[in-house]
Amino acid sequence: MNKWFRNWQAAVAVLVTIAVLGIFMAGSPSRGIADSVKGGESYTGKTPKYIFMFVGDGMSYPQVSSAEMFLGQQAMPGKITPKQLNFTRFPTHGALMTQDSSSFIPDSASTATSLASGHKTLSGVINMDETKTKEYRPITEDLKAKGYKIGIITSVPITHATPAAFYAKVASRNDAYDIGQQLAASGFDFFGGGSFDQPTGPEKDQPHIFEVVKNAGYKVVNNKDEILALNSESGKVVAINPELDGTAMDYEIDRQAGELSLADFVQKGIDVLDNPKGFFMMVESGKIDWAGHANDAAASIHDTIAFGDAIQKALEFYKKHPNETLILVTADHECGGMTIGFANTEYDTFFNKLQPVTMSFVDFGKIFDQYRKTVTRDTAKLEDLQDEIKAGYGLTMADLSDYEIGLLRKALDWSMIPTEERKYTDQEKILYGTYEPFTVTLCHIINNKAGLSYTSYSHTGVPVPVYALGLGDELFDGFYDNTEIYYKLAAVTNIKN
Ligand SMILES: [Zn+2]
Numbered sequence: 001m002n003k004w005f006r007n008w009q010a011a012v013a014v015l016v017t018i019a020v021l022g023i024f025m026a027g028s029p030s031r032g033i034a035d036s037v038k039g040g041e042s043y044t045g046k047t048p049k050y051i052f053m054f055v056g057d058g059m060s061y062p063q064v065s066s067a068e069m070f071l072g073q074q075a076m077p078g079k080i081t082p083k084q085l086n087f088t089r090f091p092t093h094g095a096l097m098t099q100d101s102s103s104f105i106p107d108s109a110s111t112a113t114s115l116a117s118g119h120k121t122l123s124g125v126i127n128m129d130e131t132k133t134k135e136y137r138p139i140t141e142d143l144k145a146k147g148y149k150i151g152i153i154t155s156v157p158i159t160h161a162t163p164a165a166f167y168a169k170v171a172s173r174n175d176a177y178d179i180g181q182q183l184a185a186s187g188f189d190f191f192g193g194g195s196f197d198q199p200t201g202p203e204k205d206q207p208h209i210f211e212v213v214k215n216a217g218y219k220v221v222n223n224k225d226e227i228l229a230l231n232s233e234s235g236k237v238v239a240i241n242p243e244l245d246g247t248a249m250d251y252e253i254d255r256q257a258g259e260l261s262l263a264d265f266v267q268k269g270i271d272v273l274d275n276p277k278g279f280f281m282m283v284e285s286g287k288i289d290w291a292g293h294a295n296d297a298a299a300s301i302h303d304t305i306a307f308g309d310a311i312q313k314a315l316e317f318y319k320k321h322p323n324e325t326l327i328l329v330t331a332d333h334e335c336g337g338m339t340i341g342f343a344n345t346e347y348d349t350f351f352n353k354l355q356p357v358t359m360s361f362v363d364f365g366k367i368f369d370q371y372r373k374t375v376t377r378d379t380a381k382l383e384d385l386q387d388e389i390k391a392g393y394g395l396t397m398a399d400l401s402d403y404e405i406g407l408l409r410k411a412l413d414w415s416m417i418p419t420e421e422r423k424y425t426d427q428e429k430i431l432y433g434t435y436e437p438f439t440v441t442l443c444h445i446i447n448n449k450a451g452l453s454y455t456s457y458s459h460t461g462v463p464v465p466v467y468a469l470g471l472g473d474e475l476f477d478g479f480y481d482n483t484e485i486y487y488k489l490a491a492v493t494n495i496k497n
Contacts, residue, residue, distance in 0.1 A: 041475060041484075041487050041488050041490075041491035042491065043472055043475060043491040045471060045492075046323070046324075046471055047493055047494055048324060048325055048326035048471040048472060048492060048493070049277075049321070050278050050279055050317065050318075050321055050324055050325040050326070051143075051148075051278075051281070051327075051328070051489070052281050052283065052311075052314040052326070053115075053280070053281070053282045053283070053328045053330075053489075054087070054282075054283045054284075054307065054310070054311055054314070054327070054328065054329040054330070055115070055162055055282065055283070055284045055285070055331060055332060056284075056285050056288050056304065056329070056330075056331045057108060057156075057285060057286045057287075057288055057289035057331065057332055058289025058290075058291075058292040058293075058331070058332070058333065058334060058335030059285070059288045059289075059304065059307070059331040059334070059335075059464065060331060060333075060334035060463065060464045060465065061462075061465060062340055063288055063292070063300055063301075063334075063338060064085065064088060064304060065082065065340060066300070066304075066338065066340055066452060067085060067300075067301045067304035067305050067308075068082035068083055068084055068088065069082050069340070069349065069351050070305075070354060070355075071083035071085075071305065072351075073351035073352055073355075074355060077352065085304070085305070085307075085311075086308050086311055086312055086315055087308060087311050087327075087467045087469075088467060090327070090329070090467040090468055090469040090473070091468075091469060092466075092467065092468040092473040092474060092476050092477045093465065093466065093467055093468075094465070094466040094468075094477045094478050094479065095463045095464065095465055095466060095478075095479050095480075096330065096463055096464050096479075096480065096484075097463055097479075097480070097481050097482060098332065098333045098334075098461065098462075098464055098482055099461065100114070100122065100123055101120045101121050101122050101123075102123040102124075103123060104461040105458065105459050105460060106332075106333050106459065106461075107124060107161065107173075107459065108160070108161040108162045108165075108173075108289070108332050108333070109123060109125055109161040110122060110123050110124070110125060111332035111333050111482055112126070112162040112164075112166070112332055113165050114482040114483045114485070114486070115332065115482060115486060116138040116139060116140065116165040116166050116486065117136035117137055117138045117165070117486055118136075118139075118483045118484075118490070118497065119136050120483060121136075124172055125170075125171060125173070126164050126165050126168055126170045126173055126179075127168065128169055128171055135169045138165060139486055139489055139490060139493075139495065140166050140167060140280060140282070142493075142495045143493060143495070144188065146493070147278070148277060148278050148279055148280045149188075149189040149190070149275055149277070149278070149279040149280075150167075150186075150188040150189055150273075150279065150281075151188070151189060151191075151269040151272070151273045151281040151282070152166050152188060152190070152192075152282050153190075153191070153192040153262070153265045153266060153269050153281065153282070153283045153284070154192075154193045154194055154283070154284040154285075154286050155193055155194060155248065155249040155262050155284065155285055155287050155303075156194050156247075156248040156249070156284070156286030156287060156290070157176070157194040157195060157196065157197045157246075157247040158183065158191050158192075158193060158194050158195065158196060158238070159176040159183070159196050159197045159247075160173075160194070160197070160284075160286060162284045162286065162332060163284055164182075166282045167183055167188055168182035168183065168186075169182070170182070175202075176196065176197035176198040177198040177200075177201040177206060177209065180197075180198070180199070180209040180212065180213070181212055183213065183238075184212045184216035185216060187236075188236075189236055189237075189272065189273055190236070190268075190269050190272045190273055190281075191218075191238045191239070192239040192240075192268060192269055193239075193249060194240070194241065194244065194249055194286070195222075195240045195241075195244060195247040196209045196210075196247065213238055217235075218235075218236045218238050219234060219235060219236065219238070220237075220238045220240070221238070221239045221240070222240040222241070222242050224258075224260060227239045227241075227260065227268060228264075228268070230271060231272065232272060232273075232274050232275060237272055239268060241259075241260050241265075243255075243256070243259045245362060248287065248290075249262070251287055251290075251291065251299045251362060251363075252302040252303045252306040253298060253299050253302040253303075253358070253359060253360050254359055254360050255306075261306060261309065262307065262309070262310040263306070263310040263312065266281070266283055266311075266313040269281050269283075270313065270314075270317055281314075283310060285303055285304070285306070285307040285310065287299070288300055288303045288307065288335070291303055291336075291360070292335030292336030292454075292459075293335055293433075293458070294360075294361050294435055294443065294457075295336055295435075295440060295443050295444060295447065295454040295457065296360055296361045296443045297338065297354065297446070297447040297450065298357035298360070298443075299360040300336075300338065311327070315327070315469075318469065318470060323471070324471065325470045325471065326468070326469075326470040326471045326472055326473065326492065327468065328466065328467070328476065328489075329465075329466070329467040329468075330465065330466040330467070330485065333459045333461075333464060334459060334460045334461075334462045334464060335458070335459050335460070336458075337454050337455030337456040338452065338453075338454050339452070339453055339454075339455070340451065340452060341451060341452075341453070342447075342448045342451050342452060343453075345448070345449075345451040348451055349450060349452070350449060350450050350451055351450055351451075353394075353446060353449045353450040356394025357393055357446060358391065358392060358394075359392050361436070361439045361440065361442075361443055364388070364393075364439050364442065365439050367388050367392070368385075368388070368415070368438055371385060372415065372416065375416070376416070377413065377416035377417065380412055380415075380416050382405065382409055382412055383397070385412075392442070393446050395442075395445070395446065399449075404445050407431075407441050407444075408438070408441055408442070408445070410437075411432070411437040411438045411440075412437075414428065414437040414438075415436055415437045415438040415439075431444075433457030434457065435457070471492070472488075472492035475488045475492060476488055
């Protein structure tokens with residue numbers, strides 16, 4: 001046997017071994033490529049008595065990381081060190097694919113349905129199939145049947161798509177009155193945060209939804225002292241923030257001292273729901289999404305930080321019940337195509353430029369509306385608004401380049417045309433979306449100076465993160481479909497599906 005033949009034999013032996021090992025590993029259930037079969041989760045650990053599920057609407061990695069970089073720059077100017085939010089330090093980290101039955105770019109109705117009941121459906125549909133005839137059962141119903149108390153909290157309307165997916169089944173997310181009626185009929189224990197859309201129905205001819213909710217046995221509370229006095233003896237409660245912008249809570253950046261925060265509602269939810277049989281609480285931060293639609297990076301960052309503050313309340317509870325609690329933090333989809341990096345700032349960021357921003361596009365828009373009433377399209381001048389721009393965004397005329405001043409002059413001119421008479425070309429659609437041209441341009445300028453930018457006024461199709469801490473957290477690692485969140489939660493809570 002010559003040397004060449006022996007080497008050839010050895011090579012074959014090695015190849016056969018690799019092939020056999022490969023087949024063995026592919027068949028191994030423990031590690032390797034994730035199984036995409038739904039409901040394949042097995043969990044033999046202890047069932048958590050207390051479950052928190054936080055949903056950052058419109059929150060993917062750029063929203064989380066920009067908040068951490070902003071905080072890092074604030075705490076350690078000049079250092080390239082993010083200051084991590086509490087939830088990104090959780091022991092388990094996974095990521096979700098978010099496409100729905102309509103599009104790779106989904107909405108909150110379908111994605112919250114996937115999280116709550118484990119099914120894909122069309123954008124706009126809540127807990128029903130694509131034919132809008134078959135209903136899906138959110139996990140909250142099974143948990144309620146098992147004896148858990150159920151809490152639903154949001155910073156946007158309580159009838160909005162994400163919270164609704166945890167208690168309602170409707171063919172259209174726009175049917176807010178129907179959703180409100182289903183809230184009343186749910187029998188769930190605590191609803192908190194924003195108010196009801198369409199309170200007297202789409203035609204304004206129905207009994208006020210507060211009466212419907214009261215008749216179903218709920219206490220409706222919308223004054224701060226009464227909300228702060230709520231406790232485990234309060235019975236079934238709907239607690240509505242007395243300070244609202246429409247039916248949603250204010251952006252965190254606009255929240256005044258003494259105004260209730262999302263964290264306050266989580267604390268009250270804990271106070272009301274705490275009982276020996278346990279509870280499930282879903283908390284949505286809805287305005288991370290709204291800030292994304294409006295391309296308002298400062299508002300997005302402040303609401304993401306406030307989301308962390310709300311999660312802190314759950315963490316404090318976890319520290320008292322470490323062997324009985326699961327905390328999940330995830331999202332439904334990204335919004336705005338936010339990214340860290342802008343053509344003109346190349347490899348740098350300047351998060352310090354966002355520190356002087358004192359208000360959201362909503363509050364600046366109110367100031368701008370006042371100004372608009374005092375001038376005409378011919379008399380409006382950028383220079384008139386110098387003080388307001390300085391107060392809102394920390395920018396003086398000297399801080400603005402000729403290019404930026406040109407953008408603002410053009411936007412001001414468009415803003416002076418009544419909305420219904422604005423005939424946009426593609427260029428204006430890209431520049432302003434459906435927002436006030438002048439205000440959204442100021443947001444773009446301050447974002448870009450900070451080294452941030454957006455690609456859209458809508459959602460995008462990028463994956464979103466999952467962070468988990470506590471009993472069963474190990475099930476939530478890996479990269480998987482958003483419907484798996486339901487199956488993993490069902491496995492952890494021993495719900496058969
Ligand atoms: Zn959205």
